[in-house]
Amino acid sequence: MNEKSPSQKRAAEIAGLICFAVALFLLLSLFSYHPLDPSFTNYVPEDAPLHNWTGAVGSYTADTLLRLLGIGILWLPVLLLVTALRYFRAAQFRVGAAAVAGTIGLVFATSGMIALLIGDIEIYGIPLQAGGLLGTVTASFLDAYLRLAGSLIVLGLILIVALMILFDFSVVSFAERSASAAGVTARTAGSLLDRCRERFGRKREAPTVGRPAAATVPIIEETKRETIKEKLAKAEQTHFDFAIRLNGKFKLPPLTLLDHLERKDTRIKRETLIANSRILEKKLSDFGVDGKVVEVKPGPVITMYELEPAPGVKINKITNLSDDLALALRAPSIRIIAPIPGRGAIGIEIPNQEREPVSLRDVLDHATFRESPYRLPIALGEDIVGAPVITDLIRMPHLLIAGTTGSGKSVSLNAMICSILFKAPPDEVKFIMIDPKRLELSGYEGIPHLLHPVVVDPKKASLVLRWAVEEMERRYRIISEMGVKSIEAYNQLRAGKAPVPAPETGEAGCEEAEEPMETVPGASPVRKAAEKAFRKNEPLPDRLPYIVVIIDELADLMMVAQRNVEESLTRLAQMARAAGIHLILATQRPSVDVITGIIKANFPTRISFKVSSKVDSRTILDQLGADKLLGDGDMLFIPPGSSRLTRIHGPYVSDREIERIVDFVKKQGKPAYDESIAEFGPGAIEGEKPDGDFDEKYDEAVELVTDLGQASISLVQRYMKIGYNRAARIIERMEAEGVVGPADGAKPRKVLARKIPH
Structure with a gap:
């Protein structure tokens, strides 16, 4: 060098x-x-x-x-x-x-x-x-x-x-060098091991008892949520299959029709929550607001921080900082609950960086849904801490839904329909679906739960709603004649009624009895009510199913026939609960000309997905907050009997899953459409005489009664598979033309015409 x-x-x-x-x-x-x-x-x-x-x-x-x-x-x-x-x-x-x-x-x-x-x-x-x-x-x-x-x-x-x-x-x-060092280390370790064996070989080590570590008290109480592996293992161990055959007829869909949605464990660590709490306190302090985060509730989509403001801090000063906090914390939106009901704190909901999806299968496979006593259960999703939210449509008893395009409104509506299909057979619940957009509800065409094909014409929809009003009044007449106050009590009485022997003519069960029931000593009120109904030429049905009327886009109906639609919806919302008729209305335009004051007054239970403005939020909820939602199923729910908003994350159900459910249900039977709905027109109101239009099934009905030698509305309705109103018009025409005699109490009508031999 x-x-x-x-x-x-x-x-x-x-x-x-x-x-x-x-x-x-x-x-x-x-x-x-x-x-x-x-x-x-x-x-x-x-x-x-x-x-x-x-x-x-x-x-x-x-x-x-x-x-x-x-x-x-x-x-x-x-x-x-x-x-x-x-x-x-x-x-x-x-x-x-x-x-x-x-x-x-x-x-x-x-x-x-x-x-x-x-x-x-x-x-x-x-x-x-x-x-x-x-x-x-x-x-x-x-x-x-x-x-x-x-x-x-x-x-x-x-x-x-x-x-x-x-x-x-x-x-x-x-x-x-590594090989050489390894050899030297091995030889040294071997010699040391030999010396230890020679010196301590005869000594026995006393067993040591490990003392359990002291449990540490967490600073933040986190809500316990099952991980994905725990959920899958639990599902494999205790799998609940909805595929149960009821009365040997209808089989409820199994959960295997729904997909397992891959859900990552997105739970936030305790240290991160503590750090975020300190950051939130610091950001508020920068804006001149002093306070302390006293509790944190992490969830699958958002995390709520409960802030206890310092003495002298006004609530309005905090609520006005939502946009500033969203900017400072780099969050898409922040919702502030001021104050939390029953708590001396303010809730600040901040979206998680990674959102955990919610699937319909996870909600339906929970014990809350499986063990629910509800007849019309609706799976709304999961709340802010990840617990499933199940509600009863009967208790609501009607539901009003609003949300802008892309907010998850249609997906959640499909989840509500599917949750009912997983619990109720066709003889317990019937659907009337109105879909002016022709897209969302058309996939349910042909299921046996339908009373009428999916209505896509807004003008026809107004007539269908008028039919629902007439059906409500008919049910109230039947219920009142039975001496009960609701459809539940009516179905219970009819289910417990002893069977009545068939008339001597040999037709099993076409009428309730041969002689007037007042002559029977000790006749029960049920039999007396049945006799009274038969005297009015209206047979008592064995069961009155629930009817759920679903309207996917209310705005289109209000544009075509606002007066008729609003009148029908108002009457149904006010009176149809005891008759077993329930409404689910959805719209993407929650303006005052669509959701009028009369409709809002009769729909206390409401759901709002993300809306475009604060005005729309006040229109649907009478409160602010819906404009701060995240979309994709994020909703605010006003439960029945309460004005407190509950934030819920709606479940996701794909079109492919809906197709599998619909195919499973359709394979078990065809829908028994009520012909009276199709025949219902502007002049089909109660008390109006039937028109003289020719019925294509009239000749077939005449042949039927002449073959059997007896005639009744229920007989024609059952054998020809037509609606009650149509069968009644056929019998009245036969009486007018002299084919059958007049009604004689509970006895079958006498057939006056004779069969012409071939």
Whole structure:
């Protein structure tokens, strides 16, 4: 080596000192890094405390290097120290292109391997990419083409080559030295083991009893939620199958028709929740609001922080900061509940960075739904802590839904329909579906639960609603004649009634009795009511099913026939509960000309998905908050008998799942449409005489009664599979034309015409 000149020695020492100073500065700034310090990604006030030992320059430098290169940047101060030592030892040392390439390769390979193996880490509760932006991008690219094993091989090769370039490293010599050291270590360990055996071989160690560790009291009470693996294991151990055959006729759909939605465990760690609480308190303090977070409730989609404001802080001052907090916390929207009912705190709902999806199968497979006594259960989804929310449509008894396009309104409506299909057979519940958009409800066409094909014409829909009003009044007549007050009591009485012998003509069960029931000593009120009904030529049905009227877009109906639609909906909403008729109305335009004051007054139970403005939120809920929702099934629910809003995340059900459910139900039978709905027109009101239009089934009905030798409305209705009103008109025409005689109480009508032999 050539002798150092004084100038060269001085220059080398200066370069070494510079490298040493830069390395020391980087080490101090990196080891004292704090994510809440000022940086290019985090703005803090000038008077905020600074944690970094090297000041603002160090905090900006450390944050930039860690976010770009991750933990692999720690190689840089190490290499600078090595470079400084080399400058001190050799005046002619120069940093060449090979050293620069080796440094880049070393940091590149280290960041990529850390991103592959570790992923994300938390520093003071704040998430950070361990491999930085460079490592994350590299890991994603290599994993897409080489998977984990291939990526580690490539990055390991780059790492070894970089070390060989920077430190004159030899793989062969390292392997030889490692083998030699391993041999020496093995021999030394063997000799020590032999000595221990000779000295302590005869001694027995007393068993030690481990003392259980003391339980730590958590600072934040987290709601216990089952992980995905626990849910799947539980489903395999205690699987509940809805595929139960009722009365040997109808089989309810099984849960296997629904898909298992892949749900990642997105529960936030306790340290992160504590850090977020401190950040929230600090942001509020920046706006002049002092308070303390007293409780945190993490959920699948949002996390609610309960803030206890300091004395003298007005609530309005906090509620007006929702947009400012959303900007400061980088959240899409923040909803503030001020105050929480029954609590001396204010709720601040902040969306999670990673949203956990909610599937319909998870909600229906929960014990809350399986063991619910509801006849018309509706699966609304999960609340803010992940607990399933099931409600009863009978208790509501009607539901008004609003939400803008893309808010998840139609998906949640399908989930409500499917939840009823999983619980109720066709003889217990019937649907009338009105879908002016011709898209959302057309998939249910042909299921046996339908009373009428899906209505797509708004003008026809107004007539169907008028028919529902007439059906409500008919049911009330039947219920009142039985001496009961509701459809539940009527069905219970009819189910417990003893069977009545068939008439002597041999027709089984076409009428209730041969002689008037008043002549029977001790006749029950049920039989007397039945006799009274028959005297009015109206047979008592064995069962009155529930009727659920579903309207997917109310705005289209109000544009065509607002007066008739509003009148029918008002009458149904006011009176139809005891008759077993329930309404579900949905609209994407919750304006005052669609949701009028009369409709709102009669629909206390409402659901609002995300709406476009605060005015729409007040229109549907009479409160603010719906404009702050996240969409995709996020809703606010006003339960029956309460004005308190409940935030729920609606379940997802795909079109493919709906098709499987519909196909399963359709295979068990065809719908028995009520012909009276199709025949109902503007003049078909009660008390109007039947028109003289020819019925195509009239001749067939005449042949039927002459063959059997008896006639009744229920007989024609049952044998010809037509509606009650149509069968009644046929019998009245037969009486007018002399085919059958007049009604004689509970006895069958006498057939006057004779069958013409062929």
